[in-house]
Amino acid sequence: MICIDSVMAGILSIPSCTIKPGICAITGPNGSGKTSFLKLLSGIIHPERGTVIIRGEDPDRCTIGWVGEYPDRNMLFTRVYDELASPLRFAHFSCEEIEQTIKTLASDLGITHLITREIRGLSGGELVLVAFGAALIAKPDLLILDETDSHLDDEFCFRLDVIIKKSNIRHVVFSTHRPERMATADEIIILDEGRIVSQISLLDKGNREFDERLQDPWFWRRVYKHIPGDS
């Protein structure tokens, strides 16, 4: 559980919010505070007032994975292996452990063939997968995706959905403008001018608040159910 209580942070003003374990989508107009909200959850910005607690801990004490819109901009190393290894090396894992973990993770992500490559020269999609690898390798308490979907096609997003489901991470929070992506979440938080204007559960079908079909996550679930992504 993520609990936000009486928070004031930059443009954000959140009296109270609870996010259950699972996948949560954050949406809202430009400048509504989506990225600020994600930074708040990850401990990158601290609230001026109030508290954020993730599974009983302060965000600073949690392991957070972050993948942004341009994943390569957060990369620190020049080789894929070093980038994947970095969170474990910083945590003083042994070389054998690191090697084993990378092997398993790379195979899960389908990037075994990239391990020895340089980051430079990877395609956009390959960069996203490597960034996912670096975010997942430390088994984060919370995985954050900040509009990672904005340059990705549907099939690629389906592939990431499978990776996320398989990773068993307790909390995944992603920001998006695309209703079809929100369809993959368990709940949706809608922000406007730094405030939460709506929090909708998609676990319970009775809860429909979308008038236009193309804006309705339930409609998109229908589309994706009938059309598998791998065709």
Next chain:
Amino acid sequence: MKREMNRVHLQGVVKKKGTFTLYAEGEFFPGVHLITGKVGSGKTSLGEILAGIHTPDEGTISWEGNMRVMLLQDTSYHVTTITVREEAASWHGNADQIISLAGLADKKDTDLFSLSRGELKRLILAAILTGKYDIIVLDEPYAGLDNEARKWVNRIIEISENQVIVIISHDITSLPDVQYLWEMDEGKLFCIGRVPEELKNWNRPPPLVRYLWRNGIILEGLARYDLEKAVCRIPE
């Protein structure tokens, strides 16, 4: 004097980048073109060639008619100044028009990098779309934009005249009225043809289009309102 028609013409274009090779052939006439394709299929590389940033290794590209070409890349590549006011003034004259079109009148002195992603994108798009360019290549124009901003971009695109506008996007639910559809597939450019007549030849249509076809619904176009109309016809 009759004004010559703007046109971009690619003949046997080949561009190599590591193990990736791009092949492109075709003519881009005035109107709105959509280029779709999977991640890594070469859409962005093609955009850079169309805009003249990269020259082909083989073949030729020619820009006929007027030659004012503009490419929308990732917005941070466009930033050359500090504030909104300075950035707007660095374009083509009417800074106030750009700022008000972008809806940033109350943020004139704001540092560009403290704008939200969508706000910076609106500023750059406003500068590009009011710049009277003859060929505009928009690489992922909708990324980072909310619904209102997407409609705003499309309104400006739809009133343009005699311009070749190329939209590179995988996001097909926010489009303006598109006249020509192209597809990149593993580095090769395919001309699918005029919209809506040739839509049926789309090799890799996105899930929504496949779902509509399965329900026997024929699309009258790719604009947002065409899709809204089409999804309303799906039986409950």
